[in-house]
Amino acid sequence: MRTSHFPLPFAGRRLHIVDFDASSFHEHDLLWLPHHDRLRSAGRKRKAEHLAGRIAAVHALREVGIRTVPGIGDKRQPLWPDGLFGSISHCATTALAVISRQRIGIDIEKIMSQHTATELAPSIIDSDERQILQASSLPFPLALTLAFSAKESVYKAFSDCVTLPGFDSAKVTSLTATHISLHLLPAFAATMAERTVRTEWFQRGNSVITLVSAITRFPHDRSAPASILSAIPR
Secondary structure, three states, X not given: OOEEEEEEEEOOEEEEEEEEOHHHOOHHHHHHOOOHHHHOOOOHHHHHHHHHHHHHHXXXXXXXXXXXXXXXXXXXXXXXXXXXXXXXXXXXXXXXXXXXXXXXXXXXXXXXXXXXXXHHHHHHOOHHHHHHHHHOOOOHHHHHHHHHHHHHHHHHHOOOOOOOOOHHHEEEXXXXXXXXXXXXXOOOOHHHOOOEEEEEEEEEOOEEEEEEEEOOXXXXXXXXXXXXXXXXXX
């Protein structure tokens, strides 16, 4: 499969972006993945997206001298090396990944059309959140896409510790040209209730990318070896 990779500094992190041509995907490309058998029943599009995401993840891990491909967990989440956290996302022909010494979540979404935003808004935000989005200087479809993406990023940062929460478990409290803040409710996770998480964002073409780096750690969070930690940007 044809791909192009480039690193992009953002919010104190280094995102690894992989643009890919799904039409050039061949089944034998998956043999590069140690877990390729688990994708046997997936559709062609899903296989190409997964491969591109893992390519981005491999580039991210090479930052710290680790040469491995993240496997697939029981919740279908990426399995990162001990002591490291990471996140992968993909949309259309772009995949991206990031790693950190602390919990981190990333998401990329195509900006909704006006029709789609109007149709989906009730399932993503409540009336209070709508007022915040409409009070921002951003077009409503962009603002709603950001709310959706930010909630996805927050979930990804804690996907191994929480059950799949609904969109109503995290509420938008502010939206600016550079970040969106979410207030977590008990429905998200009892240990995270009443916390506010700041999510950075930027627009890339007709898509938005959101990134949350969560400082709060759970009791069973892994600690990375000092030699690895020193190589990862804070």
